[in-house]
Amino acid sequence: MKNIRNFCIIAHIDHGKSTLADRLLEYTNTITDRDMMDQVLDDMDLEREKGITIKSHAIQINYRFENQDYIFNLIDTPGHVDFSYEVSKALASCEGALLLVDASQGIQAQTISNLYLALDCDLEIIPVINKIDMDAAKVPEVTDQIVELIGCKPTDIILASGRTGIGINDILSAIIHRIPAPKGDPTLPLQALIFDSVFNSFRGIIIYFRIMNGTLSKNDQIQFVSTEKNYFAEEVGILKLKMQPKEKVNAGDVGYIITGIKNAKEVKVGDTITLAKNPGKAIDGFEEVKPMVFAGIFPVVTDDFEELRECMEKLQLNDSSLTFELETSQALGFGFRCGFLGLLHLEIIQERLEREYNQTVITTVPNVSFRATTTKQELIIVDNPIKMPDPVKINSIEEPFIRAQIITLPEFIGNIMKLCLAKRGNLLNQSYLTQTRVELIFEMPLTEIVFDFYDKLKSSTKGYASFDYTPCGYREADIVKMDILLNNEKVDALSSLIHRSKTHEFGRRLCEKLKELLPKQQFQIAIQAAVGAKVVARENISALRKDVTAKCYGGDVSRKRKLLEKQKEGKKRMKQIGNIEIPQSAFLAVLKLD
Amino acid sequence: MAGIYLHIPFCKQRCSYCNFHFTTNLNKSYELIEAMIKELVLKSKLFQTETISTIYLGGGTPSILNRLLIEKLVNTIYNNYTIETQKLEFTLEANPEDLIEDNLKFWKQIGINRLSIGVQSMHPETLQWFNRCHTVKQANLGIEKSTQYFDNFNLDLIYGIPIQHHNQLITTTQQILNFKPTHISSYCLTIESKTHLKHVLKQNPQLIPTEQFQIEQYNIVRTLLGQQGYMHYEVSNFSLNCFESKHNSAYWLGKPYLGIGPSAHSYIYPNRFWNISHNQKYIADINQNKSYYQKETLNTHQQFNEYIMFALRTKRGGSFDFIEQHFSKTLAEETLQKLSKLDPNDISIESDYFRLTPQGWLLSDAIASDLFKV
Numbered sequence: 001m002k003n004i005r006n007f008c009i010i011a012h013i014d015h016g017k018s019t020l021a022d023r024l025l026e027y028t029n030t031i032t033d034r035d036m037m038d039q040v041l042d043d044m045d046l047e048r049e050k051g052i053t054i055k056s057h058a059i060q061i062n063y064r065f066e067n068q069d070y071i072f073n074l075i076d077t078p079g080h081v082d083f084s085y086e087v088s089k090a091l092a093s094c095e096g097a098l099l100l101v102d103a104s105q106g107i108q109a110q111t112i113s114n115l116y117l118a119l120d121c122d123l124e125i126i127p128v129i130n131k132i133d134m135d136a137a138k139v140p141e142v143t144d145q146i147v148e149l150i151g152c153k154p155t156d157i158i159l160a161s162g163r164t165g166i167g168i169n170d171i172l173s174a175i176i177h178r179i180p181a182p183k184g185d186p187t188l189p190l191q192a193l194i195f196d197s198v199f200n201s202f203r204g205i206i207i208y209f210r211i212m213n214g215t216l217s218k219n220d221q222i223q224f225v226s227t228e229k230n231y232f233a234e235e236v237g238i239l240k241l242k243m244q245p246k247e248k249v250n251a252g253d254v255g256y257i258i259t260g261i262k263n264a265k266e267v268k269v270g271d272t273i274t275l276a277k278n279p280g281k282a283i284d285g286f287e288e289v290k291p292m293v294f295a296g297i298f299p300v301v302t303d304d305f306e307e308l309r310e311c312m313e314k315l316q317l318n319d320s321s322l323t324f325e326l327e328t329s330q331a332l333g334f335g336f337r338c339g340f341l342g343l344l345h346l347e348i349i350q351e352r353l354e355r356e357y358n359q360t361v362i363t364t365v366p367n368v369s370f371r372a373t374t375t376k377q378e379l380i381i382v383d384n385p386i387k388m389p390d391p392v393k394i395n396s397i398e399e400p401f402i403r404a405q406i407i408t409l410p411e412f413i414g415n416i417m418k419l420c421l422a423k424r425g426n427l428l429n430q431s432y433l434t435q436t437r438v439e440l441i442f443e444m445p446l447t448e449i450v451f452d453f454y455d456k457l458k459s460s461t462k463g464y465a466s467f468d469y470t471p472c473g474y475r476e477a478d479i480v481k482m483d484i485l486l487n488n489e490k491v492d493a494l495s496s497l498i499h500r501s502k503t504h505e506f507g508r509r510l511c512e513k514l515k516e517l518l519p520k521q522q523f524q525i526a527i528q529a530a531v532g533a534k535v536v537a538r539e540n541i542s543a544l545r546k547d548v549t550a551k552c553y554g555g556d557v558s559r560k561r562k563l564l565e566k567q568k569e570g571k572k573r574m575k576q577i578g579n580i581e582i583p584q585s586a587f588l589a590v591l592k593l594d
Numbered sequence: 595m596a597g598i599y600l601h602i603p604f605c606k607q608r609c610s611y612c613n614f615h616f617t618t619n620l621n622k623s624y625e626l627i628e629a630m631i632k633e634l635v636l637k638s639k640l641f642q643t644e645t646i647s648t649i650y651l652g653g654g655t656p657s658i659l660n661r662l663l664i665e666k667l668v669n670t671i672y673n674n675y676t677i678e679t680q681k682l683e684f685t686l687e688a689n690p691e692d693l694i695e696d697n698l699k700f701w702k703q704i705g706i707n708r709l710s711i712g713v714q715s716m717h718p719e720t721l722q723w724f725n726r727c728h729t730v731k732q733a734n735l736g737i738e739k740s741t742q743y744f745d746n747f748n749l750d751l752i753y754g755i756p757i758q759h760h761n762q763l764i765t766t767t768q769q770i771l772n773f774k775p776t777h778i779s780s781y782c783l784t785i786e787s788k789t790h791l792k793h794v795l796k797q798n799p800q801l802i803p804t805e806q807f808q809i810e811q812y813n814i815v816r817t818l819l820g821q822q823g824y825m826h827y828e829v830s831n832f833s834l835n836c837f838e839s840k841h842n843s844a845y846w847l848g849k850p851y852l853g854i855g856p857s858a859h860s861y862i863y864p865n866r867f868w869n870i871s872h873n874q875k876y877i878a879d880i881n882q883n884k885s886y887y888q889k890e891t892l893n894t895h896q897q898f899n900e901y902i903m904f905a906l907r908t909k910r911g912g913s914f915d916f917i918e919q920h921f922s923k924t925l926a927e928e929t930l931q932k933l934s935k936l937d938p939n940d941i942s943i944e945s946d947y948f949r950l951t952p953q954g955w956l957l958s959d960a961i962a963s964d965l966f967k968v
Binding site (some may be wrong): 091522544546547548549550551552553554555557558560561564565567568569571574 | 597599601755778781782783784805806808809829832842845846850851853857858859860866868890899900903904907936939955956957958960961962963964966968
C-alpha cells in the first residue's frame with residue numbers, strides 16, 4: 001500500500017487537464033504513441049466537443065521511480081458546477097490533487113470551489129501552472145494568486161506545459177514524494193466508496209470504487225450500505241486503459257466491480273460497498289443527488305412517445321442523476337417531466353437524445369422546484385407549472401436560494417453588481433483574492449440563474465468571470481404562474497413560474513419572441529401573457545394575406561411541388577393548438593430571449 | 595392532345611428580375627439548335643401515339659433566333675410528329691423590338707399563329723429599371739405591326755413593381771388594353787435569388803414591395819381587365835372568351851408534353867423529366883448519346899399534390915369525384931373537410947367542384963400545401 005498514490009486533477013475548463021493527463025500516461029509508458037489518442041480520458045463525443053469531462057473515469061498507472069514500483073490511480077473529475085457532488089466523491093477517493101491553473105487565465109471560480117472541496121477532504125495539494133510556454137503566460141502573477149490562495153511557497157509550484165512536456169517529470173516525482181500513501185486496513189470489514197459508475201450495454205453497470213478498508217474479491221457477496229441490497233461480484237479488477245480483471249482488490253486501491261446490475265438508479269455515487277457477511281459502516285458524506293432544474297421533454301411527433309420512453313430509460317441507465325416521470329400536455333401530448341442537476345445537464349441530456357438516440361424533442365420552459373404551503377397547511381412541491389395550486393388556496397410559497405461565487409476582474413464589479421441585483425441577488429461579501437482578482441459572494445434565487453444568467457454574466461464581463469454556486473435553502477417569495485395564450489387558448493407547455501415583479505418584463509419579451517417565431521397563418525393571432533385573468537403583455541400577428549407564386553408552367557411544376565411538399569413537412573412537425581400551428585422553435589423561445 | 599415546348603436559351607441582355615436559364619452569347623446557337631433537332635427526333639418515339647395540338651417556342655427570347663434555325667426546328671417537328679393541323683396552337687415568345695415586318699411575315703409563313711409579347715410595362719422608367727431592351731415607343735410600333743399579321747396574341751404585364759405606382763400601373767394596363775390582345779398574362783413581380791433586382795433591393799430595402807401594395811395592384815389589374823371582358827382563368831392569366839392559352843392549360847390539366855432544349859421539362863404520365871441546364875453540356879451529352887436529363891416517377895401522393903396545386907390556381911378548379919376516382923374516397927373527403935374550413939370569400943364549393951376565388955388565389959400556395967400528402 002505504501003507505493004500506491006491516489007490523486008486527481010483540479011482544473012477549470014480549458015486549463016489543460018486532459019492534455020496533462022495524456023502526458024502523464026505517455027511519460028509513464030501507460031500508453032504507447034500508437035494508441036495515443038488525444039485526450040484519452042474523454043471518450044464520449046459530446047465531452048470532446050464541449051471540452052469538458054462529463055463523467056469521471058479512472059486509470060491506473062504503473063511507474064518505476066528510483067528502483068521502486070509505484071501504482072498511481074488517476075481519478076478524473078467532471079468540471080462543471082452542475083456536477084459538484086460527483087466531484088466531491090471523486091476527491092474523497094484520493095489523497096492528493098494536482099491544482100492545475102492556466103498560466104494566462106489565472107485562477108477561476110470553479111477551481112476555487114473544487115479546491116475547497118479538496119481541502120475539506122484533507123487532500124495534499126500540488127499546485128501546477130500549466131501552459132507556461134504560451135506567449136500570454138503570466139507566471140509571476142499566477143504564482144502570486146496560488147500562493148495567496150493556498151498559502152504555499154512559490155517554490156512548491158511546478159511550472160509545466162502539457163503540450164510540450166515541460167515539468168511532467170517534476171509532477172511525477174512530486175506525486176510520489178508529496179502525496180501520502182493511502183491508509184487503510186485490509187483486515188477490517190470492507191468499506192469501498194463508489195465514486196462513479198458507467199453503463200455498458202453488454203456488462204451492465206460498471207461501478208468504480210476506492211477501497212478504504214478491507215478487501216474485495218471476485219465471487220464475494222456484496223452489499224450497498226444505503227440500500228442494503230446484496231449482489232454477487234461477478235468480476236472485480238483494476239482500471240488500466242481497459243479493464244483488467246483481478247482475483248481481488250485491496251485497501252487503498254481503486255478498481256471496478258461488475259455485478260450484473262442493469263439500472264444505474266440502483267448504484268448511487270457516494271454509497272459504500274461492503275460484504276454481506278461482514279458488513280462495515282457507511283463512509284461519511286453520502287447524499288442522494290437531487291435534481292435542481294425541471295423541464296418537460298416531449299417528442300415532436302406524438303407517435304414517437306414510446307420510442308422516446310425507451311431512449312429515456314436507456315439514458316437513465318448510465319445517468320442516474322436524470323429523473324423523469326410521465327407528463328401529459330394539452331399542447332404537446334405525452335412526454336416526460338425531467339429533473340436535471342442544472343442547465344448544462346439539461347442541455348447534455350437533450351443533445352444526447354438527439355445525437356445518440358436520434359430523437360427530435362421539444363424541451364419546455366425549465367423551472368426550479370418551489371414549495372407551496374396551502375391555507376390548509378399542506379406542503380406542495382411545485383416543480384411544474386401545472387402543479388401550482390390556485391392562488392387563493394396558497395398561504396405562502398418558498399423558492400430555493402443559492403450562494404453564488406463569482407470571481408472576476410475589479411473593472412467588472414459594477415456590471416456584475418447590476419446584473420445580480422436585477423436578478424434579485426444580495427451581495428454577502430466582496431474580497432480581493434489578489435490585486436487583480438475579486439471574489440463576490442451573492443445570495444440569489446436559483447430560478448434567476450435558470451434562464452439567461454450565464455450568457456448575461458459572460459457578456460457583461462467580456463468573458464472574464466467565473467461562476468459557481470451551492471444551494472443554501474428556501475426563502476419565501478411571491479411566485480406566480482404566467483400563462484401564454486394564443487387566440488385565447490392557453491398553451492400549457494409555455495407556462496412558467498416566475499417572481500411577480502418579473503411578469504411584465506418577462507411576459508413582454510416572451511410575446512415579442514413568439515411573434516418573431518410564429519409563422520403568419522390565414523387569420524390573425526393574438527399572443528397574450530397572463531397571470532391568472534390579468535393580461536400582462538400582448539402582441540398581434542397579422543393574417544397571412546399573400547402566398548402564391550406568379551408562374552406555374554411546365555418547367556416550374558416539379559420545383560414548386562417540392563417546395564410546397566417541404567412546407568407541408570414543416571407544418572407536420574408543428575404542434576397544433578386550437579387552429580394555430582406552432583413550430584418547435586417557439587417552445588424554445590423562452591430559452592432564447594435576448 | 596399533347597404539347598411540345600422548345601426552350602431557346604438566348605437573350606440579348608439580362609432583365610434585372612430574371613433568373614431563367616439563358617445566355618447572351620449566340621455563337622453556339624447553330625450547334626445548340628442542331629442538338630435540339632436531335633432531341634426532337636429522339637423523343638418522337640415517345641409520342642408515336644400522340645397528336646400534337648400545341649407548340650410553344652419559349653425562352654429566353656426565341657424572337658432573336660436566326661430564321662433559318664427556327665425553320666429547321668419547326669420542320670423537324672412537322673416531319674417527325676403527328677400534328678393536329680386544324681386546331682394547332684403554335685405560339686412564339688417575342689420581344690417588342692423584334693416585331694418587324696420581315697420577322698412577322700416569316701413566322702406566320704412557317705405556321706406560327708399566336709404571339710406572346712414581352713411588354714411588361716408601358717412606363718419608361720420601369721422598362722429601364724428592369725433593363726429591358728425595348729422602349730415604350732418600340733412596344734407601340736411593334737405591337738401595332740404584329741396586329742397586321744396576328745390576331746391572336748398575348749401581352750405580358752408585370753405589376754407590384756416598387757417604382758411603378760398605382761396610377762402608372764393603371765395607365766400601363768389601359769395602354770395594353772388598347773391593343774385589344776386576346777390574352778394577357780399579368781405577373782406579380784417576384785424577387786428571385788441571384789438576380790440583379792435582389793441585389794438592388796438588398797441595398798435599398800425601403801423599395802421592397804409590401805404585401806399590401808402587391809395585393810392592391812393585383813386588384814387594380816383584375817378590375818381593369820374584368821371591365822373589358824377579360825376572364826381571369828388562372829392566378830396570372832386573363833383571356834377573352836375561347837382564347838385561353840391551350841398550351842399552358844394543358845400543363846394544368848396534366849396532359850403530356852415534351853420539353854426540348856437545355857433546362858426544359860417534359861411530362862409523360864407518371865414521369866417528369868428535366869434536361870440539364872447547361873448549354874455546352876447539353877450539346878455535348880446529346881451528341882455523345884449520353885444522358886442529358888434527370889427523371890422522377892410521381893407516386894400517388896405526388897400526383898395528388900400536383901392535381902391540388904393546379905386545381906387551386908385555375909378557374910376550372912378541381913373535382914372531388916376526380917379525387918375519389920383517381921386517388922381515394924378518404925382523400926376526397928379529407929380534402930372537402932379541409933376546404934370547407936376556409937374563409938367563404940376565398941373558395942366556392944359547388945356540388946362536386948371546388949375553386950378558389952381570385953381573392954383565394956392569393957393564398958393558393960399556403961392552402962395547397964395544407965392539402966398536400968407527404
